[in-house]
Amino acid sequence: MELNKYRHVVVLTGAGISAESGIKTFRDQDGLWENHKIEDVATPQGFLRNKTLVNQFYDQRRRQLLSPEVKPNLAHVALAEFEANFKGKFTLITQNVDNLHQRAGSKNIIPMHGELLKVRCLRTDKIFEWHGDVTSSTPCPCCQKAGGLRPHIVWFGEMPLFMDEIEESLRDCDLFLAIGTSGQVYPAAMFVQTARHQAQAHTIEFNLEKSANHSDFHQQIFGPAATTVPLFFTRT
Numbered sequence: 001m002e003l004n005k006y007r008h009v010v011v012l013t014g015a016g017i018s019a020e021s022g023i024k025t026f027r028d029q030d031g032l033w034e035n036h037k038i039e040d041v042a043t044p045q046g047f048l049r050n051k052t053l054v055n056q057f058y059d060q061r062r063r064q065l066l067s068p069e070v071k072p073n074l075a076h077v078a079l080a081e082f083e084a085n086f087k088g089k090f091t092l093i094t095q096n097v098d099n100l101h102q103r104a105g106s107k108n109i110i111p112m113h114g115e116l117l118k119v120r121c122l123r124t125d126k127i128f129e130w131h132g133d134v135t136s137s138t139p140c141p142c143c144q145k146a147g148g149l150r151p152h153i154v155w156f157g158e159m160p161l162f163m164d165e166i167e168e169s170l171r172d173c174d175l176f177l178a179i180g181t182s183g184q185v186y187p188a189a190m191f192v193q194t195a196r197h198q199a200q201a202h203t204i205e206f207n208l209e210k211s212a213n214h215s216d217f218h219q220q221i222f223g224p225a226a227t228t229v230p231l232f233f234t235r236t
Contacts, residue, residue, distance in 0.1 A: 011092050011179060075225040175201055
């Protein structure tokens with residue numbers, strides 16, 4: 001496939017692209033995330049019930065992300081290199097909250113589910129870069145009040161970020177790639193339909209196995225992302 005013939009390439013990435021970097025996928029088959037119930041650590045209600053538990057949970061995720069062992073893999077690098085050399089428009093939509101795309105060098109990134117290395121003030125909605133822990137006594141940078149910070153993460157029951165920008169990109173693209181996504185999390189699972197049926201884009205899925213929405217893609221490429229994604233961009 002000659003990629004330079006395309007005008008606007010949109011890529012959607014999910015947990016599968018970061019798994020080979022040591023980032024655990026969002027949840028196991030038993031509905032737990034790091035031995036916690038999803039509703040306890042990934043919902044607004046869980047945060048209101050136990051802010052300490054939720055903050056400690058994301059503190060641990062943040063420390064893991066900042067550890068020397070976690071780094072961008074060849075799939076992240078391949079996307080960044082393609083963006084740097086592509087003459088058309090490139091948009092990277094990610095469901096991941098890690099910063100591996102940024103560290104690999106990607107520029108035009110839409111983090112629809114938030115960012116782990118940021119926190120948000122509950123009173124002002126201001127967002128701050130954050131690499132440390134958050135406790136009940138941590139003062140907010142803008143209002144100086146303790147207990148007023150939350151992870152800048154989109155939880156279940158909350159609206160994903162940048163939906164207008166995402167919709168505009170999907171309606172404009174002529175090539176849509178989904179990498180390491182399950183096809184089970186909405187609204188991201190619907191993006192391929194918008195790209196294929198409204199933008200008439202060619203659609204390709206990169207995954208270990210068929211996703212829940214695999215029939216919406218023109219083409220599937222199976223295998224680890226760190227292998228299949230660089231190979232795809234090398235051959236094209």
